[in-house]
Amino acid sequence: GAGVSQSPSNKVTEKGKDVELRCDPISGHTALYWYRQRLGQGLEFLIYFQGNSAPDKSGLPSDRFSAERTGESVSTLTIQRTQQEDSAVYLCASSLSVDTGELFFGEGSRLTVL
Amino acid sequence: KNEVEQSPQNLTAQEGEFITINCSYSVGISALHWLQQHPGGGIVSLFMLSSGKKKHGRLIATINIQEKHSSLHITASHPRDSAVYICAVWGASGSRLTFGEGTQLTVNP
Numbered sequence: 001g002a003g004v005s006q007s008p009s010n011k012v013t014e015k016g017k018d019v020e021l022r023c024d025p026i027s028g029h030t031a032l033y034w035y036r037q038r039l040g041q042g043l044e045f046l047i048y049f050q051g052n053s054a055p056d057k058s059g060l061p062s063d064r065f066s067a068e069r070t071g072e073s074v075s076t077l078t079i080q081r082t083q084q085e086d087s088a089v090y091l092c093a094s095s096l097s098v099d100t101g102e103l104f105f106g107e108g109s110r111l112t113v114l
Numbered sequence: 115k116n117e118v119e120q121s122p123q124n125l126t127a128q129e130g131e132f133i134t135i136n137c138s139y140s141v142g143i144s145a146l147h148w149l150q151q152h153p154g155g156g157i158v159s160l161f162m163l164s165s166g167k168k169k170h171g172r173l174i175a176t177i178n179i180q181e182k183h184s185s186l187h188i189t190a191s192h193p194r195d196s197a198v199y200i201c202a203v204w205g206a207s208g209s210r211l212t213f214g215e216g217t218q219l220t221v222n223p
Contacts, residue, residue, distance in 0.1 A: 033211065037155075043200060043213040059210055089155060098204075103147060105157040 002026075004106035006092050012112045013082055021077045021109045025094030031101060032075050034067060035091040037108075043091070049075060050098050061086075082113045117141050120201050120214035127221050133188040135217045137201030140182065148175050148186050149200040151216070157200075160186070191221045 005024040013019050025032045034046040046059045049069040060066070064083075069075040079086055089108040095101030118139045127133055137146070148160040161168050161175040163184065168175050172191075177184040188195055201214040 042215045043157075043202070045211045045213065048210070056210055091157065093157075102162050103149070103159040105159070107156060 004092055004094050004104050006090075006106035006109050008109055009107065010110045010112075012114065014114055015084060016081055018078065018080045019082055019111060021079075021090050021111070023075045023077070023092030023094075023106060025073065025075070025092070026104055027073075029094035029096055029101070029104070030072060031095045031098040032069055033093045033095075033103070034075070034077050035093070036061075036088045037091060038088045046077070046090075048098065079111075082111075084113050087111055087113045116215070117212045118201055118203055118214040120199075120217050122217060123215065124218045125220070127191050127219070129192060129221055129223050131191050131221075133191050133195075133219065133221075135186045135199050135201075135219070137184045137186070137214055138182060139184075139201075139203045139212075141203065141212070142206035143179075143182075143203040144206050145204040146177055146184050147202040147204070147211075148184075149202060151198040151200060153197070160199075188219075193221045193223050196220050 007022045030051055032049045036044045036046055047054050047067050051072050052069045064080045067077045089110050091108045092106045093103045095103050121136045146163045149157050150160050151157045163177040172189045174187040198216040198218050200216045202211050204211050
């Protein structure tokens, strides 16, 4: 596609449910990043992928969070047993390469945990 | 102390004024990004720098690697420049992107 696509754009879920957020990066971009932005707060780096590998997962807030990427393309961020503090906009970005490429952002997935 | 510090946190200007936003960082980096986030939430990458200076339209970004400092300048500011400007650095170890808290810019007509 022409840009980074994220789905769903909005997700309302009940506490304790699992959610999956999807990111389709720009074709050919080897680097993919997940961020989180809570209401009124700054951007929080979660994880990045170089190809299908995630070299550093320490940015994930807890072991309820996991992410994978397949085919050097689509990535899924999964949050298990959601909590109210997980409510945020989850942003995905991609770039041609890690640390040297311009970042292209998706519109984000707004997650609300009731 | 945050690894990336921006100043000022808030900036109000009159249309036409020259604006400077500063970013200081404490770690070795391989690249620095300036991002713009509009009130609707969308984020746009303005610049990626590893040295020197870049210019795009009315925007200029500079970086001084020795002093661990970068500036974003806006010439002839316009109300449509009102947004949050975010500095982010990619550490030299290449493990993560660290963000500043952002600078809220408001340009009044």
